[in-house]
Amino acid sequence: MPEHVSILQLIGVGVLALATVIWVVGLVRLLRRSRFEAAVWRHGDTLMAIPPQRQSGPGAESVELTPEEHAAFAGLVRQFSDSPRF
Secondary structure, three states: OOOOOOHHHHHHHHHHHHHHHHHHHHHHHHHHHHHHHHHHHHHOOOOOOOOOOOOOOOOOOOOOOOHHHHHHHHHHHHHHHHOOOO
16 A cells, blocks of 8 residues: 555545446446347337328329419419529
């Protein structure tokens, strides 16, 4: 034991070292347990509250425009294409 170090300092270093070892062991166990639980959930059944996904999207919708609506839409397209861009 060094002469310039008090017994309280030596005990403090020992306690800190022991606390560090306990913390590291606890952290490793926690990470392993969470990894195991994630692996079990990944390979297990899906949740029953979530409905199965559809294999295809919704059907395409279309609306026939009257000649007046078609002309109005063409006017809007011309108006927006002629406007200056910033």
